[in-house]
Amino acid sequence: MTTDSTALAPIWGVMLGIAGGVIRGSVPFLYVSLGECLTQKSGKINLGLEGVLLLGAMVACATAVATGSAWIGVIGGGLAGLSLAAIHAWLTSLPRVSDVATGIALATFGGGVAFYFGKPYIAARPPVLPSLPLGAWSDLPLVQSALRTSPLFFIGIALAFALRWFFRSTRWGLHVRAAGDQPQSARALGISLGGVRTAAILAGGFLGGVGGAHLSLYFPGNWNEGVSSGQGWMAVALVIFARWQPLGCLWAAILFGGTMAIGPSLQAAGYGGYYHLFNALPYALTIALMIATCSKNQRLAGQPGGLGKGE
Amino acid sequence: MTTSPAAAPTPASSPWGSRLNAVLAGAAPSIIALLAAVLLFGLFCFSQGASPLAVFASINKAAFGSWYSWQNTLVRAAPILLAALCTALPARTGLFVIGNEGALVLGGLGAVLAGLATQTLSPVLALLLMALAGGTAGGLWIMAAGALHHYRGVNPTILTLLMNYVAIALLDHVVEGPLRDPASLNKPSSRALVDSHLLANFSGTNIHPGILIGIVCCLLAWWLFTRTPFGFASSVVGGNPRAAALSGLPVARIVLTATFLGGAAAGLAGMIEVAAVHGRANDSLHVGYGYAGFLVSFVARHHPLGLIPVSLLLGGLLASGGILQRTHHLSDATILVFQGIVFLCILFSESLRGRLPGLRGVVTKS
């Protein structure tokens, strides 16, 4: 057995690292991007998902430690995210308040609150979510450990499909799309813009909080002030990449999760020289994406018409 | 459209009177917001078992209570002030940039490279070159974002946010790799600058010239953006790009200039941190001065002169982190919470603008 694992060529180590990274690392991306997708479809931008992520992670850890159950911790994280997003929903409903600035303020505030109340939990070992051993078919421990999957991964995939169905075949989904694409038409139909958008922002916050919970309750599986790699900040870019489609968010999350794993995988395989630069890869990728897909006069395909117009 | 509401009666024909009225009307919501933030923060302290009054007294003491405190405050306020220009200047052309941190870091990196390359030159020349290098590095960085926004329509806020991470990664890579000082084992750093190339403190004090440089930059920025044709043009660009295009204004040139100048200021902050505080480049460059600068600019509503008092306030706040921890057992995250509260209150106050009775003076560009 041992000879098998050491005979594994480094390239496979890197590939497995990336595969594992995709499975583990894509989950926060998936949840924040689905949450932001829902929010943006209704016409609002929430740049504060980083704060939501951090607060969700911290509260999830605290709740799990207090109740002994990781799943309750996940719910707790989601609710924390929802509460923070509620501030965003309220503030941005006031006149002359910028969506973008509010998001950044919330990220600052949410992060601060998370760090402050999270101090006692830094050394804590919370109960973690169960891992589904997708690699059980292999004898190689490396493969087995790389393919351990959290249940939130599958729930997330299901959520992506559910969100797509929601937008297509439910009354509320149509209302959300109308509110985001042409607010005055939605108003003419008697749709309450404030109600729809608030619900979308709150739901987005809940999903972001769940994404954060995954960080502290699965991978890396504890709370500390560096637990986030900026997934919340990248949510907006992910949604652009996904062309505001839920399934697109799935692919975007997988891509980014994989990219984020390249640095650590290479370092683990002994190529540590460019560690920092590889860690910058997801951000650089997002930037490249934004440059490639944006265009001066035209609106991006799929972008809700009322986005960023403050109506 | 309704006709304009009767403006608050301006003191008869006194230009200073009406200008004062305008400044007050502009500043009032911000001042109210700050007071509200102080109140909310006091409640927070109270909920954590600390007496709000005692906490504020401590902050005051640590920030402004003694000459020693003042020095602490001024040393922190300097990079924040310069970094704040990185948001304030592009904001006047309608761009909201949060890349202060990245520009500062790259400015420090550029300065160190220049400093290490000019070890044999005279100190004055070397410092000038370092300033030039730092400013140019930061300026080009933010100008790139400005160009991408102008020519490709990329959202500058998200772009510069992401660029921060790239800049920090670049710094970490360079400092741990090519530029690494082999003697710095615990904390990877670049090689140190020659002593003569360091920016000395004012004699007899612990303050380096950074704060003075910052104030001068703010004054120059104020003049440029409110008292020159260029400043007028940039407020047109920021107010309505379509009207700017209609008037034939060179929008690209204005946006690129504003972003370059803003980034250069932040880069200069980085240079000063390297030359006056650390003497080398390492990850002490990204401690959040950039993000603090962003907040300061918002509180000051992007007015170059308003940045000065707000930076002092925030510098004082940051200087009191230690005392809060030691005396009141409030962790360093408390400062972050306070900043967040301030930020949210300022945003809320924007919605009150123009609705405050009695101070409804004339609100034009500040």
Added chain:
Amino acid sequence: MTPTSTLTPPAVEALAITKCFGSFTAVDQVSLRVAPGTFHALLGENGAGKSTLVKCLMGYQAPDAGEVMVGTRERAINSPADAQACGLGMVYQHFTLVPAMTVAENLVMSRADLPWRINWRAEHARIEAFLQTAPFRIDPHRLASSLAAGEKQKVEILKQLYLKAKFLILDEPTSVLTPLEADEVLGLLRAEVTSGRLSVLMITHKFREVFAYCDEVTVLRRGRLAGTGRVKALSESDLARMMLGEERKQTPVVRTSIRSESMMEVRDLWAKNDLGLDAVRGLNLSVRTGEIVGIAGVSGNAQREFVETLAGQREAEKGEITVAGIRYEPTRRALRELGVHLIPEEPLKNACVPTLSVAENLALRTFDRPPQARGPWLLRHGQIAAAARELMARFNVKAASPQVPIATLSGGNVQRAVLARELGGPAPRVLILSNPCFGLDLAAVDFIHRLIIEVRNGGGAVLLLSEDLDEILKLSDRLFVMQNGRLVYETPTATANLADIGRHMAGH
């Protein structure tokens, strides 16, 4: 619901409706009755209260006094859903279709009784069945954003019929249609009315439509009922008198003849619209000194994109513009040296900075030259303020002071300010205007028209784009029709034939 009302449209009556906005009375004790199965016109100028009255009928606003009767009973209509339940439906000037959704999704979404979960198979079947009996047909799978203006209007009407409206209110339905499309739509609706399936209340200001399609007409003037009656018993001058109060004396247009040479030439201009599709397609135009060239056309034929290209707000893909023989790029220097002045539509959005003061907006052309600037390093606010006061007096711009933000001025005063800025300096050599009088009262319109004529008589080359054909016919020396991004028809105004113009506007 009583059995008879399911098939026949109800009588709808408004009794003494009054609606005030603050101190301004928009509608004052207006009563209106639309008998079942009739086509009723609601006539009036801009600001007469037509839209407000109709919004009260439809439940968008609650009237301060008065009642609405549907059938024989008084109904409390407090919301659009209530109106829909009574069988009332309204089709707006501004489309209410959501662009990113298909026609089917738009139709389905408008139903108040939509279940939370949509069974698309059943819904598509229902739509198909409905389309069999509808007066027009549209492919329900098309995206609303891909529809042309005329098609959008049809879908809007279909939507109301889909919602089983028996009483249809149309708000200026033909303002975005070509004369041919307008005839088609109104003709089909007329057929529905005649066969007793529908009642229609149509807001319009076009006499032609009133006489061609309507049974009865109600005229509003300044919020009050100015007259009502059967169309057959009224003449055009009757209607005009009711609408305007008295015979309107048209200020005659005095044209002096100028030695004319070509001033502005546009050659093969191409530009794209916001969606990346070709909008302006190879436009060629020549404007001579001392003439007003009018460009008529239904909105949506790239007029906006054309003006934006001239203004430097949109990049041209191809083509060339020359002024006095020199290639024209919209730089500041060219604007000044070549004397080009532009007054785009929606001035607050396109030509002003809303947060800056009136004085600053007035200085937009002059702030970087003496006396308002001394060198590149000093701006002289005192000079700006003095110049503003002078311009405001000359052009009668009413504002509390030159220092108030221009956004606080009324629409008419904003337009006057823009005119002051563009016409208050040296006489323009080239003046380009787009819908300069949209939404303004008669006095402002007269003032602006006089200024335009003055520029022309002073030797300027004037290009006037307008959706108001009457304005083009009154002012221009010769006119073009713009259709689908091209100029398709040219005629001297004196010998213009309305039928030909209409045909070209429709693309024939």
